[in-house]
Amino acid sequence: MGANKRYPSGPQPAPPVQADTLKQVEPEYEEFTARPFSLTAEELGRLPAIVVTEPILVLAWVRSPAMSAHVQGRALAWTQRAVYVEWEHRGLHRAWVWASAVERGGLAV
Template sequence: MNDSIILRIMQSGPPQSLSPQEIALETMPLTRAPVPPPVRAWVRYPDGPLQVDGEAVAWTAAAVAVRWRAGGAVHKAWVWSSAVERL
């Protein structure tokens, strides 16, 4: 995917994070990383999915909080753990 398409997708709105019910913090233990490991993750935006390189800042058995930098800004979203690959 070329940079202009990626920029258009990222400008379509904020990344779509999982809902609190999907993250299930009330029922699943949360792990916070003192040193977040690098990851590659699929993140959804209003205009489509993007694969981003970032870091896993927290996780449960089902979901991962991913943080990444793009376009001069820091972005964050909770995604399904199966959408994340540790680098």
Template sequence: MFLTRARPISLSADELGADPAAAQQPQRDPIDVDAWVRFPETPVRVCGRAVAWTDRAVCVEFTMKDRATHRAWVWASAVDRRSAR
């Protein structure tokens, strides 16, 4: 029996809407965000950081409860900037 951890489903290079190499350049000041990220089983709302973006998509870095850190490209409309508290 094998146990595998679900990995988020990221947008394709065509969906990013920009040169994928340019989009991969991390931003100097990541932005705290809440985002919907798709997994094979279900979408999950995560607290994370926007680490790169294009005009259509955002690369969100987040840590799950099991302490595994992931990055996934999601549609920009699936991301909300977290307000300062």
């Protein structure tokens, strides 16, 4: 497998892990709040994930049942088709999103 074209430079990655072992993380809510969608194991395709030792700042589109949000976050891992993103909004969230929904740096508008 060649160099990663999406994130070609930056911190050295940790050894690969199976993508479906990195699970969605949601804060404990005291009232009902729609939780964002994370890609399923089937969508991740049993691909190995590259885990970074230092998170990379990204902008990501994250979907929930009622809406989508453009969030400023950190890429923690990725595969050929998906990125494991962490962001803060009333607590810490982590979810897998399609790679095409993610771009490096910048501010969410």
